[in-house]
Amino acid sequence: MGAKNVFLKNVKIRDEFWEKEMELIRTEVIPYQWEALHDRVEGAAPSYCIHNFEVAARRNRKIREEKGAYQPPVYTTTGFCVWPESLERVEERFYGFVFQDSDLYKWLEAVAYSLVWHPDERLTAMADEAIELICAAQQEDGYLDTFYIINDLDQRFTDLRDHHELYCFGHLAEAGVAYYRATGKDKLLKAACRFADCIMEHLGAEPGKKPGYPGHEIAEMALMELYEVTGEKKYLDLGAYFLNERGKRPYYFDREHEVPLGEKDAERYHYHQSHIPVREQREAVGHAVRGVYLYSGMADYARISGEEEMAEACRALFENIYTQKLYITGGIGGTHLGEAFSFPYDLPNDTAYAETCASIGLVFFARRMLQLEEKRQYADVMELALYNGVLAGMALDGKSFFYVNPLEVVPEACHKDERKFHVKPVRQKWFGCACCPPNLARMIGSIGSYVFTETDDTLFLNLYIGCEAVMRKAGSEATVVVESKFPWSGKVNVCVEGDGKAKWSVAFRIPQWSGWTQETAVEKVRRQLDREAQITARDGYVYVKKSWGKETICLDFPMKAMLVQANDRVRETEGQVAVKRGPVVYCLEEIDNGKDLHRIRILDHPEFQETWGMIQGNKIIEIEGKGAVRTALSTRELYQEYRSNGYEQKTLRWVPYYTWANRGEGEMRVFSRILEEK
Ligand code: FUB
Ligand code: ZN
Secondary structure (H helix, E strand, O other), X not given: OOOEEOOHHHEEEOOHHHHHHHHHHHHHHHHHHHHHHOOOOOOOOOOOHHHHHHHHHHHHHOOOOOHHHOOOOEEOOOOEEEOOOOOOOOOOOOOEEOOOXXXXXXXXXXXXXXXXXXXXXXXXXXXXXXXXXXXXXXXXXXXXXXXXXXXXXXXXXXXXXXXXXXXXXXXXXXXXXXXXXXXXXXXXXXXXXXXXXXXXXXXXXXXXXXXXXXXXXXXXXXXXXXXXXXXXXXXXHHHHHHHHHOOOOOOHHHHHHOOXXXXXXXXXXXXXXXXXXXXXXXXXXXXXHHHHHHHHHHHHHHHXXXXXXXXXXXXXXXXXXXXXXXXXXXXXXXXXXXXXXXXXXXXXXOOOOOXXXXXXXXXXXXXXXXXXXOOHHHHHHHHHHHHHHHHHHEOOOXXXXXXXXXXXXXXXXXXXXXXXXXXXXXXXXXXXXXXXHHHHHHHHHOHHHHOEEEOOOEEEEOOOOOEEEEEEEOOEEEEEEEEEOOOOOOEEEEEEEOOOOOEEEEEEEOOHHHOOOHHHHHXXXXXXXXXXXXXXXXXXXXXXXXXXXXXXXXXXXXXXXXXXXXXXXXXXXXXXXXXXXXXXXXXXXXXXXXOOHHHEEEEOXXXXXXXXXXXXXXXXXXXXXXXXXXXXXXXXXXXXXXXXXXXXXXEEXXXXXXXXXXXXXXXXXXXXXXXXXX
């Protein structure tokens, strides 16, 4: 059941926009992150990641220190591991967050994708060195988590709720699969399999095993991938086991933490999406990254198993995010409390969390939903998140990052208002909790695997990214070349070359923002093809079925700046509008529009002008339009009787949201009040 994604190796990106991003990842981001993981970037928060692996590898060689000499670390409320002040830093200790290992795995995954795109001896050497180090830390029984290897192996698998060893395993497995697929080298993949086998020895339904599951999801989807690449059903079964156990009563996490029954509310563990069994879940709740990673695993399982009940839960969860919990930027997570989804339509702009990893996870989920059923809303969301919430996470030079992606920023508030301390007005060089930067690197590096999905007789074009792809269709080889200038122009040429022997379909997504109906799209395509072609449309895709010789189809989606409003249940943006052009969301920045952006009004007929511009050497389309600013009050009183003060005309300049904060610190707004003309 379901569609496959077309593997990265079969898709060569030929796209001005994304090639630049991928080159940035290869030449700047990956080497920079290697330095960061080694704690060699001046002024950046330390990672300790490589340090921890080195210590664990040394431990592995030596007999473990006597337990009595061990003094346990203490944790801050955010889970950061610090050592009692009385103790000086000792080189042989674990430092940083308990999931620090995952940063190296994500980095390796990014290298794997980059090597597919561009062979690079230096990167290969770095990656092979990292893999040696990881394997040197692995225990004989396959166990591999530096926190417990360094601290106390007897404590492993005792805190699945908070201790992230299954999360680190998930990232290890994803890296192992990626590196194997990219290079054919299986050392890391084998390490992942050995860790999976070790996990199976300890967790599961059989007597003597713990009936546990991950506190932070990702192992579920990673196990599905491990199954697909190795063909070993035991990995699928373990992934399914984790999915099936989640939410069962009594809660495993209660047993593990000895929480007395009856304490707290009856339905807890929303944060971990463990409040109810996954098949019953309909609302996206809790920690947003965990949520979308879980839903991705569920969607994989639904596709592989063909189970309708699981598919139905996935559909409902996606729909819930899409209609009630999604920022216009493709961000998710309305509250920093628990880095979580908030209640429906609660999408504050200035306190938004919208973690970069959450947008990335949403792309994972959306792609997997496309594999379950080809409906354009999944690809629309994927595209939205990619060009906005994801890319905003990284500076244009690839050297600093956002963790949180707000839609409104006043720098003074970020510095002085504790409620906004999570919002940074400038990107950071690194983070103590550095989940986002290497996640970005692996996401951008693998962009080619999001363009298409395919079944035996249909190729779905989901994202209009320029590329060349080779595939087998209906028993013969076919080549598809996509020429695109997205996200700046809606013109796309798709050249298909087949041997003409069998009929198969190419299905083109009709982006929701294009305003094209299915009938319009069918008509536009029909005019370009001979009568033999069967052209139909459903769920936002135009299907063209024919025996393909060499043919080119031109699509010209209208891409122009428009005003967008949110559903009026979103209290935060009532009476406000944002500017969007095709898939790109725009924002106002202080550097272009002056201070006090809150006083700006957008006219309901702004007469946009679109021109090419440049930010930090990056070509963009910038937008100008007529706007207004409320005339400043002449008194200094805090309150006074209302009288209309009138407005002054002002030309407003918008730049793509993903480029904000690349020209120094300043205010930023995505939504502004509208001034409706009578
Ligand atoms: O817990 C691991 C990662 O750290 C999560 O995915 C992020 O949200 C951050 O909390
Ligand atoms: Zn993150």
